[in-house]
Amino acid sequence: MNYDRIKEKLEILADAAKYDVSCSSSGGNRKNTNKGLGDSSSSGICHTYTEDGRCVSLLKILLTNFCIYDCAYCVTRKSNDIQRAAFTVEEVVDLTMNFYRRNYIEGLFLSSGIFKNADYTMERLVRVAKKLRLEQNFNGYIHLKSIPGASDELMREAGLYADRLSMNLEIPTESGLKLLAPDKDHQQMIKPMGFVKNEISLYKDERKKFKSTPKFAPAGQSTQMIVGASPETDLQIIQVADHFYKNFSMKRVYYSGYVPVSNDARLPGLGSQVPIVRENRLYQADWLMRFYGFKADEILAKNNPFLDLEVDPKLGWALRNITDFPVTLQTAPLEMILRVPGIGVKSAYKIVNARKFQNLTLEHLQKMGVATNRAKYFIVVANSNKNLIHLDSVHLKNLIVGDTKSKFENPFSNQTSLLNDDTFLR
Template sequence: MNVLEKLKILSDAAKYDVSCSSSGSNRRNKKGGLGEASVSGICHSWSDDGRCISLFKILFTNYCIYDCAYCVNRYSNDLSRAMFTPEEVVDLTINFYKRNYIEGLFLSSAVYRNPNYTMEQLLQIVKKLREEENFNGYIHLKAIPGADKEIIEKAGTYVDRMSVNIELPSNEGLKLLAPQKNKESIIKPMGLIKTKMIQSVEERKKFRASPKFVPAGQTTQLIVGATGDNDLKILKLSEGLYKGYNLKRVYYSAYVPVSANPKLPVLKSPPLVRENRLYQADWLLRFYGYNADELLDNSKPNFDLELDPKCDWALRNIHLFPVEINRADYDMLLRVPGIGVKSAMRIISSRKFSSLDFYDLKKLGIVLKRARYFITCKGKHYGLKNMNSEYIRNKLVIDKYKNEPNTDIEQLSMFSLYPSLTMEDNIIKIGGQF
């Protein structure tokens, strides 16, 4: 099999891994070197089947010793298999970079032979790129659960970001769908990466010449919908990972049915709206000061698919509203649907000079179609006379569908190496402030 045939198979196999990010690292070019990474991140373009173009996103191999029911690369699945050599990956990365196709590498792999062997191959690749090719572009590497810590530690000195995919939110899910894996083997490398990152920061304070370890941090991915785990359980797991392992991001991937295994749920289509709600809730955890137990509880363990989590929370706490826009503190402003972080800061800054009315809020970029139900301006309320949560919910849902555009939306792609690999995806319209 030639390199292009391998590339066709292994780039397509990598599209199911959504934890593909490229920001947070400052790696400057050196004399005689090639490329650099910027802390501001890389602008992405996406192919039709969801692959990130600006990062060279591939698997080292899709040969796998595991038989995870939810995974397309499981060893019992009948599909085309391929495996690069380390030299082939290095050569492709450098040549694609020189042609301005990519600005970095996202390298993952199925587990071939055993975790140590696979991790050693990945280490060879990133070591060759940095030391032999003097490549200073961005590298995101997947750490293989079960590999020796010495190999993971060594690889972490060459890359900008590492990630370890948890994939399933509970031990029960792992036992059911991936019995060859266990939670401890996944969590252990995450703890190792966190510890080494902290040590690296402390060392750099004393010795500026000491190498950075995973300067852009670590991430993980959770599959949504392959098991019966509710949104509350998933969100509490994410909250624990942010607090306990200093993760940069948790990525949520709607389960795509890839087999007819009786242990898997029967879905007509991936739960994309649910995935979107979890991303919105994750944003609230990281930037709006919410806790998982505020957004959901045992009496309501799943998000409302018709409303974003912030609106849902506001309606369940309607006794806190309406708030006066000219007196509410910053934290309370962030709780108002339609007001984001930047808008809340603008309100705080603007009202130092004069009281704000609804016209002023519109100029500040507030989404008044949502916010008007939950605020007053100079004592005036332009929402509904009755602060009834069910009535407001109905109005919000009706307004959402009333303003839903009928035009088809397509993602732009910079180029496509293999047009035959593209497929039609359902696209969710995500945007605006919560």
């Protein structure tokens, strides 16, 4: 093996993979069997943070950065003058096993440009996963990126060896995709999403009857949208995400702020990178839809289609609906408690349970993890200052934003903490 050449390929293809953020393994539960290597658990694997705060690692590479498509927003587009490389199936397997044995990684995220055609590329991705499982007895996490246009047979085989499959929607709307990637259409991406959803359901039903039935993509499927390469509003983006959560049982929708890679006139200028805070706000809005009972049309409206970059979307909703407050925590339904800024999901359930036995105070709420410096403006408890509830929404926003800035020198400097710490949604 030419190790210098392998190292060169790794540098090229790992760098090219950095634009794909759709690589969480949350929900995987593959167990180590037959004295194999690795173990994928529900805590998650890749360069991300789990729910318990652990940072976990993943070998994240492209099989190749050659591509037959010329998508304006993609660094690997065929017209881009970049250094090209491609791994063989055996090279990816060897890299994964060697990195795992050295404790560098806990799993593999494998994507690819499309060379020759969809089936040719997808077949190689599947071979990597199959060799790892059957020949190397590898039980760690494997995430495969599905290739638009690949056959159902290959997609089915991929789901039997991978923990998660993902198909990137790329641009949120069909019109935006046609503008920037005229060789593609959303149906190429939506069709395999529907196939994977149905196969997951079929295999789950079959396992109820026969325990020997193999699992199919046990960590589900995910997708990713590029934000800011095309002119979609935040409302359009979260409506699309909401559609895929409801109709395709999507585990996660990821949002990737556009990074300028071209001076193509169809794209924003090279100096106009999407602010990281916009990406963060979309993740927070996504969190509200998934865990807090919000609908996309509640978070934003046609006359207000962009998220406020100064405040998180939950606080933004509360300020726009100030007449729904204050909420009396002693008697309010769980659904309304979840809408109080400063109260997270776990704290909301603690409140509902604790109020059966005592009249709650601010001190009680603090012990439950409530951000009372924010929640106090929107609630009534035994010792709350009711005078504060008479502030109008403009003054209240300024008061809370000022208080936040005094505690955090730059509240948007750490992307990871915003995506994983519920305090910015509470």
